[in-house]
Amino acid sequence: MTDSSSQPLQTVSDLGEEQIIRRFAGSGSDLPAGITGIGDDCAVTEGVGGQKQLIGTDLLIEDIHFRSEWTSYRDLGHKALAVNLSDIAAMGGRPESFFLSLALPGSMPVTRLDGFRKGLMELARKYEVPLLGGDTTRSPDAFMISVMITGRADPEHLKLRNGARNGDILCVTGPLGDSAAGLSILEDPEKYSRLSEDHRNQLLQQHFRPEPAVREGRWLGKQSAVHAMIDLSDGLLNDARHLAGESRCRITIAMEQLPLSADFEAFGKIERTPEQLRELAAAGGEDYHLLLTVSQAQYSTVARQFEQRFGRALHAVGTVEPGPPEVRTLRNGSPVEIQQHFQHFNRP
Ligand SMILES: Nc1ncnc2c1ncn2[C@@H]1O[C@H](COP(=O)(O)OP(=O)(O)OP(=O)(O)O)[C@@H](O)[C@H]1O
Ligand SMILES: Cc1ncc(C[n+]2csc(CCOP(=O)(O)O)c2C)c(N)n1
Ligand SMILES: [Mg+2]
Structure with missing residues (x-):
């Protein structure tokens, strides 16, 4: 497309997600003291009883975040x-309530809508978060879902993206890449037909029904040795970049330290080198585990207590150092370049 001066018309794809957000971030009035706005998993405002109020929102769009022919609407x-819930967990908070906005194509079968409601409300009951409102409109084509969530945290338990300190250990609360592997299976089922039913189902389960780390997030929030936290939605490398950017430090990730599930390893035996498999674990998104930094001196204590409480490891995957705000990846001590997998807008 061109404008009247026949210059190519700049589109939002030329900007990319970060620049689009930045255009809005800089254009408002100054925030009152005690309020954290754009830039973290949730916004933080003053709550009642000296607590902090958390507010977050996330969109799911048909054909961007899910495909109707792949997905059970209950899972959706x-x-x-x-x-x-994962964004509240990433703040060290506890969820309180949510709002639901839906844009529905008129042709959507009511059975699908009811399946969606069932899956949504099952999880709402599990975490005791009531639905307080929302909005409903017709959509020309795609099914679109926007959830806004609220929560709260004690001020001293709040974990932001900007708290990482030099010398910290970078940790994740679960194995990486399962959801991305599930997506690869959906995209090319023929290719992965050799994979056992069990491995396939586990990987698809991680993709369709991620379990938010709500209990883990609250516990980690209470640990003063945990300095910064974010949830893994965009992939380890992208989300570590957000931590590095907000904390103004350099993060180094050791590729051989990434935790991989047995299902993911089995998936990786099909037409992928071990290096390519680890690249998918580092760059693939939608893991919905937590990524955090812990003081080096306290790491072994926190990791031991985490394992005792939750029955799984807190995996060390890297370190925080002084330096430019960037993420370096090392394979056996040597730098490696790893391509980002998912971006909402292809051009940076
Ligand atoms: N259109 C927008 N206007 C204002 N702020 C925005 C807009 N889009 C995103 N943000 C803010 O920018 C920050 C980063 O957004 P992003 O959606 O990447 O959050 P995230 O938690 O990293 O990812 P996810 O969407 O996967 O949960 C958040 O603080 C978010 O509230
Ligand atoms: C059909 C289909 N194609 C691709 C993907 C992968 N995907 C979509 S959004 C996203 C990152 C997080 O998004 P956001 O930052 O918007 O929360 C990823 C990895 C998918 N789930 N379904
Ligand atoms: Mg997040």
């Missing part, structure tokens, strides 16, 4: 709330 309802 679960995921729509799970990704929002």
Whole structure:
């Protein structure tokens, strides 16, 4: 497309997600003291009783975040709330309530809508978050879901993206890449037909029904040795970049330290080198585990207590150092370049 001076018309794809957000971030009035706005998993305002109020929102769009022919709508309802609960967990908070906005194609069968509601409300009951309102409109084509979530945290338990300190250990709360592997299976089922039913189902489960780390997030929030936290939605490398950017530090990730599930390893035996498999674990998104930094001196204590409480490891995957705000990846000590997998807008 061109404008009247026959210059190519600049589109939002030329900007990319970060620049689009930045255009809005700089254009408002100054925030009152005690309020954290754009830039973290949730916004933080003053709540009642000296607590902090958390507010987050996340969109799911048909053919961008899910495909109707792949997805059970009950799973979709679960995921729509799970990704929002995950943002509250990433702040060290506890969820309180949510709002649901839907844009529905008129042709959507009511059975689908009911399936979606069932999955959504099952998770809402599990975490005791009531639905307080929302909005409903018709959509010309795609099914679109927007959930807004609220929560609260004690001020001293709040974990932001900007708290990482030099010398910290970078950790994740679960194995990486399962959801991305599930997506690869959906995209090319023939290719992965050799994979056992069990491995396939586990990987698809991680993709369709991520379990938000709500209990883990609250516990990690209470640990003063945990300095910064974010949830893994965009992939380890992207989300580590957000931590590095907000904390003004350099993060180094050791590729051989990434935790991989047995299902993911089995998936990786099909037409992928071990290096390519680890690249998918580092760059693939939608893991919905937590990524955090812990003081080096306290790491082994926190990791031991985490394992005792939750029955799984807190995996160390890297370190925080002084330096430009960037993420370096090392394979056996040597730098490696890893391509980003998912971006909402292809051109940077
Ligand atoms: N259109 C927008 N206007 C204002 N702020 C925005 C807009 N889009 C995103 N943000 C803010 O920018 C920050 C980064 O957004 P982003 O959606 O990447 O959050 P995230 O938690 O990293 O990812 P996810 O969407 O997967 O949960 C958040 O603080 C978010 O509230
Ligand atoms: C059909 C289909 N194609 C691709 C993907 C992968 N995907 C979509 S959004 C996203 C990152 C997080 O998004 P956001 O930042 O918007 O929360 C990823 C990895 C998918 N789930 N379904
Ligand atoms: Mg997030």
